[in-house]
Amino acid sequence: METNAQPPTTPQISRVAMYVLLAIGPEERHGYAIMAEVARITGGAVRLGPGAVYTNIKRLLDDGLIAETDDRPDPDLDDQRRRYYRLTALGQAAAAANVRRLETIVNAVRPWALRAEG
Amino acid sequence: MTGQERIYRRLLALYPAAYRDRFEAEMVQLFGDQLRDARDVGKPGGSLRLWVRIVADLFTSALSERLRRNRTVAHSASVAPSVSARALGAIGVIGGVILIAAFVIGIDPDTNFVRLVLFNLGAIAVGIAVYRLQPARSRRQSLAVVVPMILANAWYAVMVMLPVLGLAPFAGHGHVVAFLAGVAMWLTDAMFGFVVWRTGVVARWVGFALAVGSLLALSGIDRLAVRGDLAWFFGPAALAGVGVNGLSWILFGIVVATRRRPPASTLTDSPSN
Numbered sequence: 503m504e505t506n507a508q509p510p511t512t513p514q515i516s517r518v519a520m521y522v523l524l525a526i527g528p529e530e531r532h533g534y535a536i537m538a539e540v541a542r543i544t545g546g547a548v549r550l551g552p553g554a555v556y557t558n559i560k561r562l563l564d565d566g567l568i569a570e571t572d573d574r575p576d577p578d579l580d581d582q583r584r585r586y587y588r589l590t591a592l593g594q595a596a597a598a599a600n601v602r603r604l605e606t607i608v609n610a611v612r613p614w615a616l617r618a619e620g
Numbered sequence: 621m622t623g624q625e626r627i628y629r630r631l632l633a634l635y636p637a638a639y640r641d642r643f644e645a646e647m648v649q650l651f652g653d654q655l656r657d658a659r660d661v662g663k664p665g666g667s668l669r670l671w672v673r674i675v676a677d678l679f680t681s682a683l684s685e686r687l688r689r690n691r692t693v694a695h696s697a698s699v700a701p702s703v704s705a706r707a708l709g710a711i712g713v714i715g716g717v718i719l720i721a722a723f724v725i726g727i728d729p730d731t732n733f734v735r736l737v738l739f740n741l742g743a744i745a746v747g748i749a750v751y752r753l754q755p756a757r758s759r760r761q762s763l764a765v766v767v768p769m770i771l772a773n774a775w776y777a778v779m780v781m782l783p784v785l786g787l788a789p790f791a792g793h794g795h796v797v798a799f800l801a802g803v804a805m806w807l808t809d810a811m812f813g814f815v816v817w818r819t820g821v822v823a824r825w826v827g828f829a830l831a832v833g834s835l836l837a838l839s840g841i842d843r844l845a846v847r848g849d850l851a852w853f854f855g856p857a858a859l860a861g862v863g864v865n866g867l868s869w870i871l872f873g874i875v876v877a878t879r880r881r882p883p884a885s886t887l888t889d890s891p892s893n
């Protein structure tokens with residue numbers, strides 16, 4: 503039977519929402535930085551467009567997993583129109599739960615899945 | 621803002637207004653960043669490839685956001701559809717499936733009457749269910765097309781059943797009466813679909829499809845067989861119309877069987893179920 507390591511207090515999120523959550527990580531990031539980080543952590547396999555980025559940001563905001571931050575960088579260093587997002591405590595718990603779930607899957611299948619590669 | 625950014629901003633009209641108000645500026649900015657990246661890479665056709673990805677991203681995410689919004693709004697204060705609505709919807713689905721089943725499986729001419737009668741019953745059931753969901757402001761208009769539609773479908777079903785029962789009450793004019801029943805059925809189906817499209821709170825675009833499908837199906841009625849040199853169009857068009865008509869009843873059936881209702885305290889604008 504399938505086991506779900508995610509604690510019941512953290513809402514279920516889609517795969518793309520998980521990428522966005524993990525891309526924000528411990529930083530405060532705006533949409534472009536999130537998009538670039540998703541591409542980086544997935545090795546370029548996932549390239550999100552503005553629609554995917556912001557519909558998932560909206561869902562994560564609605565679920566209380568991320569929040570918009572009031573802090574703004576120095577105006578000389580960044581465009582003041584950008585909005586920055588950070589993980590909430592619930593978002594950090596959800597990120598941890600998702601990483602544990604992925605880790606469990608990888609550990610379980612690694613022995614045979616990589617055997618063919620030697 | 622560049623011309624391409626202006627075009628992208630216009631396309632954001634596909635999203636719900638509240639979503640647009642909140643994220644439009646950021647999305648246009650992110651699109652501008654991606655456009656700049658595509659140009660910086662310097663590969664030929666970079667902007668074109670970006671647009672292909674952007675259009676796919678736009679349509680899928682806008683559709684997802686609209687569906688999600690509708691689900692959220694509907695589920696926040698609503699109750700499950702009644703047993704009668706589920707039953708009427710199920711009859712509509714069965715009628716539609718049976719109607720288009722003939723496109724896929726062979727139907728024995730001796731039992732074809734079952735298919736036609738079930739199709740008529742499905743249309744009647746959906747007509748009742750959709751009428752019950754109509755808002756009070758368009759109830760009279762709906763009634764004016766639902767009643768003829770129900771009567772025409774019942775008439776057609778009777779005409780189908782008469783030979784099966786061995787009855788011939790029209791003394792040699794049965795084919796004319798059956799022809800008129802067919803015309804009435806397709807026309808009233810089309811009127812029903814048109815009014816749902818114009819006034820309905822449920823599945824408006826299914827109403828539009830039903831109207832178009834029924835009018836196309838009407839073109840295939842034997843005695844309307846327009847000039848012979850146009851048969852290449854009207855034959856396939858009528859078949860397509862019957863298919864669209866059947867699909868419309870299926871979709872209507874699914875909608876009325878699954879549509880959640882407002883709570884009793886807010887039923888000022890819709891009939892009780």
